[in-house]
Amino acid sequence: MIGKIKGKLLELNGNVGLVETSGGVSYEVYLPPVLLTHQLDSPIEMYTYFRVSDDAQILFGFKTRDDKRLFELLLSVSGVGAKIAFSVVAFGSQDEIVRAVKNSDVEYFSRIPGLGKKTAMKIILELSQKLTGTAQLEKIIMSEEDTTVVDALISLGFKAQEARQIYQKIPKHLTIEEKIREGLKLGTH
Numbered sequence: 456m457i458g459k460i461k462g463k464l465l466e467l468n469g470n471v472g473l474v475e476t477s478g479g480v481s482y483e484v485y486l487p488p489v490l491l492t493h494q495l496d497s498p499i500e501m502y503t504y505f506r507v508s509d510d511a512q513i514l515f516g517f518k519t520r521d522d523k524r525l526f527e528l529l530l531s532v533s534g535v536g537a538k539i540a541f542s543v544v545a546f547g548s549q550d551e552i553v554r555a556v557k558n559s560d561v562e563y564f565s566r567i568p569g570l571g572k573k574t575a576m577k578i579i580l581e582l583s584q585k586l587t588g589t590a591q592l593e594k595i596i597m598s599e600e601d602t603t604v605v606d607a608l609i610s611l612g613f614k615a616q617e618a619r620q621i622y623q624k625i626p627k628h629l630t631i632e633e634k635i636r637e638g639l640k641l642g643t644h
Contacts, residue, residue: 457514460484461500464493470545472516474499484516487545506537515541519627521601525549532581534574542567543578550623556582604634611635613642 460482466473470491475481484503493499501516502523515537517523522544529540543552546567555563556579564575601622608618618638625637 457482457503457505459500459502460514460516462498464495464497464499467491467495472499474501474516482514484514485541486516487518487522487541489518490516504537513537517544521549525552528582529578532578534577539570539574542569555579559583600631603631604638607635608638608642611639613638617642 460474460476462474462476462482464472465475465481467486470486470488472484472486472490472493473481474484484501486501490499490501501518502520503517504515504523504526506513506515515526517526526540526544529535529543530537532540535543543564547555547563551563554560559579561572561575561579564570564578565572567575604625605615605618605622608621609615613621621638621641622634624641625634629637
């Protein structure tokens with residue numbers, strides 16, 4: 456399975472990019488809008504999901520590992536295929552999608568091209584059902600590092616909901632230790 460690609464963006468054709476790796480192999484990858492803004496002949500790095508079906512082999516690209524996890528979570532919804540799941544992830548941010556599920560916002564999902572109200576309701580229902588007890592959707596799609604930071608904030612005296620809200624404001628490029636320090640600063644304001 457191809458899990459991550461690092462290379463140079465050679466061509467764009469719609470939302471499909473041709474990415475050449477340092478080994479000289481070029482991959483056609485479906486790219487979300489956030490990756491379509493890269494300049495041609497510039498370095499690009501992305502997480503990928505390789506979908507094999509009877510009639511095609513498709514590689515989907517994601518800016519972050521969390522976007523890929525959200526895509527995989529959407530694939531677990533009955534009746535949602537790879538192209539619809541990719542459209543959902545490409546349409547909005549992770550926070551917007553989580554909020555739409557929490558608020559049962561059928562209209563949000565219905566605005567996504569190729570997604571009708573019936574499928575929107577399935578996504579909301581099935582993703583909501585995957586939550587058990589006090590678990591939150593954010594917890595399901597958070598990386599292990601993200602969970603460590605939130606758990607550290609909770610152990611330092613923040614309530615779980617407050618720790619998750621603080622975490623959303625922390626820059627993602629920081630180390631775990633820096634994220635915890637930044638969380639403490641944000642929590643005292």
